[in-house]
Amino acid sequence: MEGIRSLNMSLPPSTKFTTRGANNISMTLPRALSRILPNIRVLDLSNWVVGYHSGKFIEDFSTNWPYLEKIIWNNIPRWTEIYLDGIDMRPWKNLNEIIMDNCTFYCAYGMLNWMSDLTTNQISSKPKYFLFHRCRKGLERVSIQNATCYDTRGCGIIIPQSALIKFVRNTPTLKWFRSNLTQKNINMLQNERPLIELLN
Template identity: 45%
Template sequence: MPILIALSQILPNLREINLSNIRTDLDGLQHFSINCPQFEKLTWNNITIITGHFFKFSLDGSNMMQAKNLKEIIMDDSDFKYHEWKDDEMSIIDDTRYSRFLFCQCSKALERVSIRNMKWDSEVAPQDALIKFVRNVPTLRWFRSDLTIENMNILHLERPEIVLLN
């Protein structure tokens, strides 16, 4: 049994975990979202390569969709799994038919998110996807990303209660 799965079972009251620079897989992370109902904070910077490929966190947050109390995600310098056939709509901000956005599967309680230097399969994350995320998470209070100054100014007018950093 992988260590993260075992930890999720013996530490059901775990509130936060830091997996930065650790080689792991997503099964263990999914078990934390299921077995630890009080789980609030995930820090996982610098996701590393294992056997020639990335174990990537899904852009929609489906790896953590059972984490109903997740308030904080810190995932700087990380590369996320991008599926063109379903993730393109995360950058469409002018059409309400496209409701998917970054971390939409685990965003109900999110207050703080840092995704500075975020990549989508080694490509720079689109500005429209970052904007759409800020607009669609009403609980968000702090966001650090690669938003341009211009886009941060626009969002600050729409959501002045959010601290926006890059």
């Protein structure tokens, strides 16, 4: 078991959990596997629903899979509550690739405005705010194509172009980024950072 480095637990897109109560069932198998496969580097949880707020779920994973480098988790629904600032994934010290397309992230009220602010890098005395700024440093590949977010008011929001731009500008290790950046903004960022591959 220690030789296994990659685990694909993705479900078919047609798989649906219609209630939050069903999520408790879906959490059991991944947690059990995390205890017997200690050296996982790549994890695919696409289409899994893990309950109202994923924090404890990911906390278990970060303890049992400390070497995780890449997470694929497409089609995350709203009630899973993956935070747009990346705090859920902060315990993974080796994480360098995030693939989360067609996901709905949670963002505290007002935070998205800060993450989208291109006029300053500081918010009062607080550090920089941008997408996934609370992840460990070292992200190299990120995909959040067709991603949206919601806040405490329950509003669905398309991630603004300015937030995507700010993420690229504030992630020095980034090599590849797929999102909904317009071609105009891709061209602008490509001039600023020609070594990054930007896709939409």
